[in-house]
Amino acid sequence: MAVGFCETSMMLQLIEQPSPEQMFHEQYAFYSSTSQHMQRHFSEFARQVLEMGVLSKENPFVVELGCNDGIMLRNFANVGIRHLGIEPSRNVAEVANSYGVRTISEFFCHQLAIDIVSKEGKADAFLAANVMCHIPSIVDVASGISKLLKPTGVAIFEDPYLGDVVEKTSYDQIYDEHVFLFSAHSIQHLFRQQGMELVDVQAQKTHGGSMRYVIAHAGAYPVKDSVNRLLEKEKSIGLNRVATFRKFSQQVEQSRTELIQLLTGIKAEGKRIAGYGATSKSTTILNYCGIGTDLIDYISDTTPIKQGKFSPGMHIPIKPYDFFMASPPDYAILFAWNHAEEIMAKERAFIEKGGRWIVHVPEVRVLE
Ligand code: JHZ
Numbered sequence: 233m234a235v236g237f238c239e240t241s242m243m244l245q246l247i248e249q250p251s252p253e254q255m256f257h258e259q260y261a262f263y264s265s266t267s268q269h270m271q272r273h274f275s276e277f278a279r280q281v282l283e284m285g286v287l288s289k290e291n292p293f294v295v296e297l298g299c300n301d302g303i304m305l306r307n308f309a310n311v312g313i314r315h316l317g318i319e320p321s322r323n324v325a326e327v328a329n330s331y332g333v334r335t336i337s338e339f340f341c342h343q344l345a346i347d348i349v350s351k352e353g354k355a356d357a358f359l360a361a362n363v364m365c366h367i368p369s370i371v372d373v374a375s376g377i378s379k380l381l382k383p384t385g386v387a388i389f390e391d392p393y394l395g396d397v398v399e400k401t402s403y404d405q406i407y408d409e410h411v412f413l414f415s416a417h418s419i420q421h422l423f424r425q426q427g428m429e430l431v432d433v434q435a436q437k438t439h440g441g442s443m444r445y446v447i448a449h450a451g452a453y454p455v456k457d458s459v460n461r462l463l464e465k466e467k468s469i470g471l472n473r474v475a476t477f478r479k480f481s482q483q484v485e486q487s488r489t490e491l492i493q494l495l496t497g498i499k500a501e502g503k504r505i506a507g508y509g510a511t512s513k514s515t516t517i518l519n520y521c522g523i524g525t526d527l528i529d530y531i532s533d534t535t536p537i538k539q540g541k542f543s544p545g546m547h548i549p550i551k552p553y554d555f556f557m558a559s560p561p562d563y564a565i566l567f568a569w570n571h572a573e574e575i576m577a578k579e580r581a582f583i584e585k586g587g588r589w590i591v592h593v594p595e596v597r598v599l600e
Pocket residue numbers: 262266267268362363409410439508509510511512513514532533534535538567568569570571574575
């Protein structure tokens with residue numbers, strides 16, 4: 233796995249990626265609703281969309297790309313708003329349908345947008361969260377969005393933000409599914425090609441630092457100051473220059489050295505280390521740092537479909553949460569660091585029994 237940066241599109245992206253069909257299928261392992269915090273985040277997201285005043289009074293229509301188990305669209309379905317979820321991973325799409333979220337299992341593209349418009353009309357809002365950065369054919373998707381939206385419609389999506397990744401050296405956001413890491417610069421460039429404009433940006437705390445982008449047909453809405461402020465900030469930290477990412481790669485190497493030293497030292501004292509959260513992100517950490525069962529005994533995860541399996545590449549066993557409770561390690565490395573607040577709140581007993589947390593973002597350390 234390797235990344236490249238283009239100074240024209242200002243996009244940081246994977247050079248190669250598995251095909252979407254290899255990643256998004258009927259055994260997709262990530263269910264968005266496993267986090268209580270994310271459930272609250274998406275009901276708040278939906279509330280904000282409802283209050284923005286962009287939905288038509290008559291028969292509004294909201295489309296969400298990659299709706300997963302319906303964590304966001306549920307909030308529209310519950311108040312009787314016409315909606316459509318588009319989710320290629322069939323198992324999670326079935327869960328969404330079971331919650332009354334009308335979902336089709338397809339990959340979104342320009343042609344699908346045309347088909348939806350011909351059957352259901354144009355949409356008032358197009359939503360996506362942690363989805364757009366997964367799609368290699370992003371230009372085709374942007375073109376589909378421009379076809380799908382009404383003249384007054386808006387696209388609102390959020391993804392892990394490149395600025396946070398660079399600032400926190402959270403290189404674990406780079407993995408097979410994350411073909412892009414977006415910035416305001418790259419999003420503005422992408423949508424201008426479709427006659428659309430970035431009109432607002434809102435920083436989010438989720439997933440270790442995300443950005444919500446609001447896009448509309450050019451001229452439909454004024455561009456908010458937030459956009460220019462963020463573009464200026466990105467220039468000042470160099471998110472539009474390749475030199476920034478050369479420096480970033482050195483920070484990533486340094487982080488790897490420190491993590492291996494820390495884990496090796498702990499292990500040499502005869503202590504047990506387990507991973508907490510078999511995240512996609514941890515796949516990058518484990519493989520890039522070469523961390524296997526010599527250092528980490530097992531990884532605890534609450535997702536049933538992951539349990540009894542092994543981490544990709546390094547083959548560390550994934551155990552159910554009960555196992556962590558029954559056999560707590562001396563140290564737990566927080567692979568789901570983006571859920572730290574939620575996890576720390578429920579794991580007080582682990583600390584009280586002498587357990588300690590290891591984190592690797594924004595710096596490698598044992599938490600005091
Ligand atoms: P989490 C996935 O990435 C994949 P991951 C995807 N590509 C993406 O973009 C983001 O999500 C949105 C478990 N867990 O959210 C559940 C516990 O065991 O960091 C999950 O397997 N106990 C779509 O995998 C994992 O950790 C807990 O208390 O990097 C968290 O995965 C909690 C809160 C989670 O995303």
